[in-house]
Amino acid sequence: MRKIELADVTAKIKDMFIDACECIPENVLNTIKQAAAEEQSPLGREVLGKIVENDLLAADKHLPLCQDTGVAVVMLTIGSEVVFEGDIYQAVNEGVRQAYTQGYLRKSVVRHPLDRVNTKDNTPAIVHIKVVPGDTFRIDVAPKGGGSENMSTVKMLIPADGEAGIKKLVLDTVFNAGGKPCPPVIVGIGIGGNFEKCALLAKEALFREIDDHSSDPIARRLEDELLEEINKLGIGPMGFGGTRTCLAVKVNVYPCHIASLPVAINVQCHAARHKSCTL
Numbered sequence: 442m443r444k445i446e447l448a449d450v451t452a453k454i455k456d457m458f459i460d461a462c463e464c465i466p467e468n469v470l471n472t473i474k475q476a477a478a479e480e481q482s483p484l485g486r487e488v489l490g491k492i493v494e495n496d497l498l499a500a501d502k503h504l505p506l507c508q509d510t511g512v513a514v515v516m517l518t519i520g521s522e523v524v525f526e527g528d529i530y531q532a533v534n535e536g537v538r539q540a541y542t543q544g545y546l547r548k549s550v551v552r553h554p555l556d557r558v559n560t561k562d563n564t565p566a567i568v569h570i571k572v573v574p575g576d577t578f579r580i581d582v583a584p585k586g587g588g589s590e591n592m593s594t595v596k597m598l599i600p601a602d603g604e605a606g607i608k609k610l611v612l613d614t615v616f617n618a619g620g621k622p623c624p625p626v627i628v629g630i631g632i633g634g635n636f637e638k639c640a641l642l643a644k645e646a647l648f649r650e651i652d653d654h655s656s657d658p659i660a661r662r663l664e665d666e667l668l669e670e671i672n673k674l675g676i677g678p679m680g681f682g683g684t685r686t687c688l689a690v691k692v693n694v695y696p697c698h699i700a701s702l703p704v705a706i707n708v709q710c711h712a713a714r715h716k717s718c719t720l
Contacts, residue, residue, distance in 0.1 A: 442524050443576040445720060447532035450525075450580070454536025457582045457716040458513060459544040462505045465496045469651050469688075469713045476625055476678075476685040485683025489625075492678070492711060506712050507623075510546040511584035513537040513566035516648065518579040521572055530568055538562040549587065569641065581648050583715040589622035589708045595640050598702040607632065607704055608667060614706045615671050615687070620680015623710040625688045627651065628671065631705040632660075633695035643707035646691035648715055653691075660692040667692075678711075688713075 470493065477489035499506045515533050525532075541548055541563035548563045594614050598606050611630060618626075629649075631642025655661040667690045677683025688711060697703060 442522050443520070443578075444524050444526070445578050447525055447527045447529065449720060450529065450532045451536040451539070453580060453718060453720065454515065454533055454582065455539040455543070457580065457718065458537060458540035458584060459546070461582060461714045461716045462510045462544070462546055462584050463503055464500045465506060465712055465714070466651070469711075470496055472651050472688050473625070473711060476688060480678065480683050480685045482677055482681070482683035484681050485678045485685060488678035488681055488683075489685070496712075505546060506714065507586065507710070508547060509549065509586040509588060510541070510563075511586045511714070512550055512590075513541075513563055514569075514583045514585050514644070515566050516569045516571070516581040516645070518571050518573055518577065518581075520575040520577040522574075522576040523578050529570075533566055533568055534564045537564050537566045546584075569644075578720045579717065580720065581715065581717045583648065586623075586710055586712075586714075589626065589710040592618035592622045592708040593643070593706055595636065595703070595705045597636065598704055600700070600702050602702055604663065606702070607663070608670065610704055611667055611690075611706055612670060612674065615708070616674050616676070618708060619676055622708045623679060623712075624676055625678055625685050625711050627688050627709040627711075627713050628667070628690045629707040629709065630663075630667075630690065630692045631695070631703075631707070632692065633697040633703060635697065635701065635703055638695055639703035639705040640707070642693040642695055643705035646693045647707055647709045647713070648717075649691050651689045651713060655692055655694075657692075657694055660694050663692045664690045 629646030631639040
């Protein structure tokens, strides 16, 4: 068995969230630069140029990319041969607490959805745990902004709706969102499983690298076709019109019931803030 010190988990979580809020992944920045080069609208090109300028300044000045530093989403992949002494959830939340208080990041979490009292340290985090064989321990984090998250949806389609129904749902969701999720967006899509599984699939899709492709041939075709069709909607950068509404579409799939076709759409802003590490 391999022992992981919870103090190391806390320290890593703290550093990852501060880094994620300040430094856009290089491949995401390169994708935005490419979008700027391809954008046909002069205003759209200017907006994308300002986004690149903002991202470079944030990294240089160690300031958040955006005032919304999100809710803390943490995905832990834990090997079956890994052990902890103590509460892994407490260790994660302590890392989030330190990141948002010591890193001077905006605290956006309220203790109850109805009384709306701020917890003042952005805890509790939303933690997902997956157990795999071996002694690996991987941490993936994302400060997920509220503007893009609010534009997300889950719909229980029926099998007869098929690919056409999925595409219509995605296109309608992105079109109705307009400029609210700060396009150009990344769209994570979960297809299959059940009500809660498809939502998790969509969230996991946003943790994929922006330049990767699904290994499933049907999902990959949907990714390519939806990216093209979303970019024909005319929403454009920050909703000002243009040809680059979407940077990437990520589709994750899972087996499902014969009577069901669950679909979740998780929208992400252009920043695509996330970090990963293995301890």
